[in-house]
Amino acid sequence: MNAPASSALSAPRTPRATLSLDEALARLAEGSAPHALTATESVSTFEALGRVLAADVRSALDVPPADNTSMDGYAVRAADVVAAGTVLPVSQRIPAGVVGAPLVPGTAARIFTGAQVPPGADAVVMQEQCEPMGADAGTVTGDGAAAFGHVRFLVVPAAGQWVRRRGEDVRAGATVLARGARLTPQALGLAASVGAGTLQVLRRPRVAVFSTGDELVMPGEPLKPGAIYNSNRFTLRGLLQAAGCEVNDLGIVPDRLDATRDALRRAAAGNDLIVTSGGVSVGEEDHLRPAVLAEGRLENWQIAMKPGKPLAFGAVRRARADAAAAGGEALFVGLPGNPVSSFVTFVLCVSTVLRAMQGLAPNLPRPLLLRAAFDWPRPDKRREFLRVRLNAAGELELFDNQSSGVLTSAVWADGLVDNPPGQAIARGDAVRYLPLSELVAR
Ligand code: AMP
Ligand code: MG
Numbered sequence: 001m002n003a004p005a006s007s008a009l010s011a012p013r014t015p016r017a018t019l020s021l022d023e024a025l026a027r028l029a030e031g032s033a034p035h036a037l038t039a040t041e042s043v044s045t046f047e048a049l050g051r052v053l054a055a056d057v058r059s060a061l062d063v064p065p066a067d068n069t070s071m072d073g074y075a076v077r078a079a080d081v082v083a084a085g086t087v088l089p090v091s092q093r094i095p096a097g098v099v100g101a102p103l104v105p106g107t108a109a110r111i112f113t114g115a116q117v118p119p120g121a122d123a124v125v126m127q128e129q130c131e132p133m134g135a136d137a138g139t140v141t142g143d144g145a146a147a148f149g150h151v152r153f154l155v156v157p158a159a160g161q162w163v164r165r166r167g168e169d170v171r172a173g174a175t176v177l178a179r180g181a182r183l184t185p186q187a188l189g190l191a192a193s194v195g196a197g198t199l200q201v202l203r204r205p206r207v208a209v210f211s212t213g214d215e216l217v218m219p220g221e222p223l224k225p226g227a228i229y230n231s232n233r234f235t236l237r238g239l240l241q242a243a244g245c246e247v248n249d250l251g252i253v254p255d256r257l258d259a260t261r262d263a264l265r266r267a268a269a270g271n272d273l274i275v276t277s278g279g280v281s282v283g284e285e286d287h288l289r290p291a292v293l294a295e296g297r298l299e300n301w302q303i304a305m306k307p308g309k310p311l312a313f314g315a316v317r318r319a320r321a322d323a324a325a326a327g328g329e330a331l332f333v334g335l336p337g338n339p340v341s342s343f344v345t346f347v348l349c350v351s352t353v354l355r356a357m358q359g360l361a362p363n364l365p366r367p368l369l370l371r372a373a374f375d376w377p378r379p380d381k382r383r384e385f386l387r388v389r390l391n392a393a394g395e396l397e398l399f400d401n402q403s404s405g406v407l408t409s410a411v412w413a414d415g416l417v418d419n420p421p422g423q424a425i426a427r428g429d430a431v432r433y434l435p436l437s438e439l440v441a442r
Helices: 021-035 185-193 232-242 257-268 288-295 320-326 339-357 408-412
Strands: 017-019 040-044 073-076 087-094 108-111 123-126 130-133 150-153 175-177 198-202 206-212 246-253 273-277 296-303 310-317 329-335 368-371 383-390 396-398 415-419 430-435
Touching (some): 017 021, 021 296, 021 310, 021 329, 021 339, 073 087, 206 232, 206 257, 232 246, 257 273, 257 329, 273 339, 310 339, 339 408, 396 415
Parallel strands (some): 017 296, 206 246
Antiparallel strands (some): 040 198, 073 108, 073 123, 087 150, 130 150, 296 310, 368 430, 415 430
C-alpha cells in the first residue's frame, strides 16, 4: 500500500483507515456539521417541495375554522328527532361556502358536505337515511319552510354525528411543521391549510459533481475501443437533484493529476460540496487522493462494506476572494467508480453529508424485518448491501448477480438487505430491508 503524502490536516487520522460503516457515517456527519447551511430564503409554497424548513410553521387559525358537515344530508338538533319516522319542515338550504342562519328549533336544514353546520344544529343525518317530502328539498323557490318542503328521518341521530369539529385538525397557535422538516407533498398541503402562502426554507445545497476516467464516453457519442459509457454522471446527478440540490455538473475529468486539481479548484468555487466518482483507489491512474491532498485535506477510508469499499472524505480550499464570501472550503466526497458501489455509497454516505449540512438527523432509515426468499450461504466478512425485491408474498427475492458493476441490479431492486458481516442467510430468515424509496432523496 502506498501511503499518501502526509498533510497537517489529515495527519490526525491514520492513512487509509478501515472503518465500519457506522463509524464512517458518524465521522461524515461530524465533519459536515461545521459546514451547515445557514442562509435561508422565502419561497412560494407552490415551489417548496423537497426543501428543508428554516422556521416553524404556526397556525393563526383553527382548522377547520368552524363545525362543518362531512356528509350531504340534513342538519338537525338531535333532540328534535326522537324516533325513526319523525318528519320536520326544511327551513333553509346550505351549500358549501354559504353560512346558514341559526336553525329554527323543530326544523331541519338541507346541507352539503363542507358547509358550516348552522348554530343550533348538533347533528347531520346523511341523505341516504332521509326521505324528502313535498316540495323538492333541493330547490330554492322562496322564503320559509314551505319552499323547501319536509323531510322524514329513517333513523334517530346521535348528537355530534357527521359533524367535523372546529379545530379538530389544527388548533390556533399550534406548530404544524417544525423547522428542519423536509417538505413532502402532504406537508405543503398542511402548510396551505393554515394559510401559509410562502415558506422560509434553507437555501439549496450547491453541489459540484464530476466523473473521472479516460475510458468514459458520453451517451450519444460513438463507443471507441476500450471505452464505456458514463453512467455514474447520470445516476449521481439524478440522486443530487432528487435530494433537492442545485447541481453543477463539471462533466468528465481526464485521469491526470493537473486536470484533477484544476477541476477541484473550479468545483470548490461557489459550491458547498464536491462529489466525484472513480479514481479513489490506490492505482497509479487514481489521481483524486493526491489532488485533494494538494488542494485541501483528505481522510481516505476503506469502509468495511460491500459494495463500495473505498471512500474519500475531505475538503478543498477555495481561492481567497471566494473564501471570504462563502467559507474557506468546499466539502469533498470521492465515491468509487463501479456503478453499483457509487450508487450505494451515495445513498448511505453522501446523503448523510447532505443531511448533516441541512441540520437533518443523519441516521439511516429504520429497516423493516422481512423474510428472505433466498439463500446466501457465503456471506462476505464485510457488511453487505444486497439488491433485493419484495415479492407478492411479502418476502424478499435476491437479484442473481450481486457484482458491483451490474447496474441492472439497482434498477430491478426496490431495496437493499443490510446484512451484518459474515452472516449467512437461509430461506425464511428475517433480514433487515431498507427500501430504496426511503434511501433515495432521504
Ligand atoms: P475506478 O474507481 O476509477 O477504479 O473505476 C472502477 C470501475 O468503475 C472501472 O471499471 C470503471 O471503468 C468504472 N467506472 C468509473 N467511472 C465510471 C462512470 N462514470 N460510469 C460508469 N462506470 C464507471
Ligand atoms: Mg478510474
